[in-house]
Amino acid sequence: MTAWLRQHRAGLIGTLSRLLRSPLATGLNVLVIGTALALPLGAYVTLSYLQQLARASVVDPEISVFLDLDAGSADVDRISTELKQSSEIRSFRFVPRDKAFADLRRNESLGEVVASLSQNPLPDAFIVTLHRDAAESAATLAKHLKALPKVAHVQYDAAWAKRMRGLIDLGRAATVVLGVLLGLALVAVIFNTIRLQILTQREEIEVSRLVGATESFIRRPFLYLGALLGLGGGLMALALIGTIGLYLAQKVAAVVSLYSLGADFVFFTPEDAIAVVVFASVLGLAGAWLSVSRHLHSTP
Amino acid sequence: MASISFSNVTKRYPGGHEALHDINLVIESGEMVFFTGHSGAGKSTLLKLIPAIERPSLGTVLVNGQNVGRMRPAAVPFLRRSIGVVFQDQRLLNDRNVFDNVMLPLAAAGHPPRDAAKRVRAALAKVGLLERERAFPMTLSGGEQQRLCIARAVVGRPSILIADEPTASLDTDYAERIIEIFRDFNQVGVTVLISTHDRGLVARYAPRTIMLREGEVIE
Numbered sequence: 402m403t404a405w406l407r408q409h410r411a412g413l414i415g416t417l418s419r420l421l422r423s424p425l426a427t428g429l430n431v432l433v434i435g436t437a438l439a440l441p442l443g444a445y446v447t448l449s450y451l452q453q454l455a456r457a458s459v460v461d462p463e464i465s466v467f468l469d470l471d472a473g474s475a476d477v478d479r480i481s482t483e484l485k486q487s488s489e490i491r492s493f494r495f496v497p498r499d500k501a502f503a504d505l506r507r508n509e510s511l512g513e514v515v516a517s518l519s520q521n522p523l524p525d526a527f528i529v530t531l532h533r534d535a536a537e538s539a540a541t542l543a544k545h546l547k548a549l550p551k552v553a554h555v556q557y558d559a560a561w562a563k564r565m566r567g568l569i570d571l572g573r574a575a576t577v578v579l580g581v582l583l584g585l586a587l588v589a590v591i592f593n594t595i596r597l598q599i600l601t602q603r604e605e606i607e608v609s610r611l612v613g614a615t616e617s618f619i620r621r622p623f624l625y626l627g628a629l630l631g632l633g634g635g636l637m638a639l640a641l642i643g644t645i646g647l648y649l650a651q652k653v654a655a656v657v658s659l660y661s662l663g664a665d666f667v668f669f670t671p672e673d674a675i676a677v678v679v680f681a682s683v684l685g686l687a688g689a690w691l692s693v694s695r696h697l698h699s700t701p
Numbered sequence: 702m703a704s705i706s707f708s709n710v711t712k713r714y715p716g717g718h719e720a721l722h723d724i725n726l727v728i729e730s731g732e733m734v735f736f737t738g739h740s741g742a743g744k745s746t747l748l749k750l751i752p753a754i755e756r757p758s759l760g761t762v763l764v765n766g767q768n769v770g771r772m773r774p775a776a777v778p779f780l781r782r783s784i785g786v787v788f789q790d791q792r793l794l795n796d797r798n799v800f801d802n803v804m805l806p807l808a809a810a811g812h813p814p815r816d817a818a819k820r821v822r823a824a825l826a827k828v829g830l831l832e833r834e835r836a837f838p839m840t841l842s843g844g845e846q847q848r849l850c851i852a853r854a855v856v857g858r859p860s861i862l863i864a865d866e867p868t869a870s871l872d873t874d875y876a877e878r879i880i881e882i883f884r885d886f887n888q889v890g891v892t893v894l895i896s897t898h899d900r901g902l903v904a905r906y907a908p909r910t911i912m913l914r915e916g917e918v919i920e
Contacts, residue, residue: 404813407814411808604792604794605794607792608792608794609809611752611788612781612782612809612857613779613782613809614805615775616778
């Protein structure tokens with residue numbers, strides 16, 4: 402057991418020192434892998450940013466309830482009592498038809514049209530604001546309100562929220578595809594790097610075999626190399642996205658304050674960062690494993 | 702106890718060249734044996750069969766009771782740890798210093814580093830290279846390189862020591878010093894097999910000599 406641990410430690414240290422002995426090649430490799438990972442990571446960060454933005458800026462779902470033109474104050478009272486009883490409704494306000502007409506008249510671009518009207522064509526209306534999480538049941542509620550006597554029309558505009566959600570879903574799917582493709586690219590890059598490294602160390606591999614090294618002893622440094630390159634690439638991707646984030650921070654801050662998002666916006670959580678690094682290391686290991694299985698047998 | 706035995710061993714390379722034909726040999730534990738013959742007589746092939754660098758096409762090669770011709774690949778490294786080999790083409794790693802070259806077999810076998818370092822220095826002291834442990838193989842003379850190969854072969858304390866043409870590129874004085882080193886190992890019980898085409902050397906030491914010609918033994 403201790404011999405096994407010792408060999409692993411020796412393999413790891415040997416691989417690290419080999420990497421550090423050629424810093425330029427190592428740096429370029431890590432940069433390539435880091436860039437490949439930074440693209441899906443950047444897309445992921447952008448999406449989660451948009452999602453937070455959407456959540457904050459999508460105003461609470463609203464339903465407009467328009468009454469019949471002949472609805473009297475008794476009807477208004479009855480409907481407002483009804484609205485008060487619904488648990489999904491956060492608040493509502495009553496817009497009398499006279500006030501709505503006055504508002505319309507104040508609108509300069511419509512002034513002439515409105516002036517030509519002989520009487521007020523607008524009905525009384527309720528603007529109902531739902532709880533934020535009641536968006537799903539808004540349609541049902543709208544139907545219910547529509548059925549009330551003296552209600553002429555109920556308008557619920559969910560299109561914008563739906564469109565936004567659709568876009569984010571699409572973006573997420575695209576990110577997954579991008580991530581898978583670039584993950585494959587990462588495996589390919591590591592595969593080839595390890596292949597070249599095996600060619601470079603061919604002599605050493607042969608001699609090690611001749612003096613009694615086991616296959617796992619020979620494979621180990623290459624597997625470590627793959628995992629370390631993946632790890633370095635993951636850290637590089639985080640650094641790239643972090644740097645770009647800092648660069649864009651002011652613009653982001655402007656947008657954030659515009660939508661009153663507050664300071665709680667984060668690019669990625671520590672869990673996200675750890676997941677990226679672990680994922681990159683595992684991909685690196687996988688690429689190295691494939692390469693070692695493919696290329697080590699070809700040496701005698 | 703027989704250390705190594707060959708029974709009806711034939712080695713045919715892909716392409717049909719027959720390097721060894723129906724070899725029968727027994728080498729007792731603790732013997733020192735010279736293999737002689739012209740280049741291409743099959744000396745190298747015969748020696749390569751012992752640590753399973755090559756496998757026989759026909760027949761059986763037994764080393765310490767194990768049939769090495771039929772050994773599982775996973776068992777071969779452990780066989781090789783009990784056999785020290787000085788290769789004809791030396792096989793030194795030029796990007797590692799003397800110390801690290803000798804360390805390789807012990808590192809591969811997973812020896813604790815401190816104990817391994819002691820053994821490396823003991824092996825280097827034995828061949829007279831202790832003060833060159835930080836040097837790189839390219840900076841050594843031919844004789845020093847050969848001694849380095851011997852140090853790497855013996856550092857794992859093998860029971861069998863094989864040297865393929867260890868004196869080929871050395872002058873006579875130096876060749877004798879190299880053979881002396883092998884004799885010292887033989888005297889502490891190591892089975893030593895040396896191939897050479899230097900008849901003068903063989904004549905001076907007059908150990909057991911096996912002569913090969915065109916892949917056959919003519920003792």
